[in-house]
Amino acid sequence: MADGSTKPTGMRLLAHRAYEKFPELSSQPTIKVLHFATYANIQSQLRKNALLAGFTGPIGVALMADKKFPAGDVLTSRIDSTLLEKTAGDEEYTRAYFSEEENPKKAPVNLIYIDTEMLGQRVTTRCLVPPVASKPHLFLVEAFDMCIANHLSLYGTNSPQKDTAAK
Template sequence: MRYVFALLASFILAGCATTTTRLPVENLAVSAKAPVEDLRPAAEGTREIFSLMITSDQYGYARLAQEITDPTGARLFSHRLQEKFASTSVPQTKLYHFAVYLNNRSELRKVALGAGFGGLIGAAIMSNNVVREGDVVHTMVNEEAFNALSGDKEYQRAFYTELELKQGTSAFVIYIESEADGQRRFTRTVSPIKPAQPGEKIPLHQAMEAAIQFHLKS
């Protein structure tokens, strides 16, 4: 019972927190001028708890505010991009999406996800090319299908399938879309939330790092 209450508290804090968690990132200043043009939708970096009503289909899902960490996910992306090219010239890059969603539904209410990404929209969003790195799952994203999950349907971006994670697992779902050298990439990462061991990064930091690294090598 204590674990469930802790998860509930983490869900509320993730959506409503005004404090910022400092992430341990070395040499961040060297990427201050990385040529990344931020073209994300204005609302994408703001917090949104889709519903607090336990009877709602949107209950248990949230979009996290970018200010929940310092550096933000977008800033961390710029830094890892700079590191990737090291001493060579970093290409001009456009960042269209860096959105972080929290899926806490099953832990909070102990219910199945239902159709989730298993429906027609899910089939369009996720390619058949699923990449696993330990417990973390990566897929490519269909932009048209992603855009269809907006407005009242945005909470569905936080869904995952039972083939990706065990039912009942709380997870971060991260979308990144960028363009450089004429190539556009749109990726999705599902990272389960587990208690961090001593010396490990917090789960959100781990999830963002995994999402960025996959995106940059995809």
């Protein structure tokens, strides 16, 4: 997604939330953002609609296609930062994939990768954002905010892998 697709941008929102959460950043104000990338994966929904169009035509799709998507939880996982380096270039499209366990209902999702260094620690996260039950029309900036909150909550922990869920 383009940097300017939201107001505020994801980077600006990340900086704002980091300064809110960590007052000590005022004396050490460096936040190094190595990656902040968003990928939309709506492939399963497109397949369903294409199949429906094959049987009923475009009017059938307009009348019979799902108006609501299956809801799920926002899932944030701490990942190894080398994963982002391995999937750069020609393999970048693989970052938009999800597993059956992560998205069993195959809902359209946004995958948001955040990789930052601050306070002497590097944290890299992968955040899967399906439609959320309490917010049927979730804006991308709201998805950013949830993922950023989950990302920042991992600072100060030394666990190699931690999953957090926002609802």
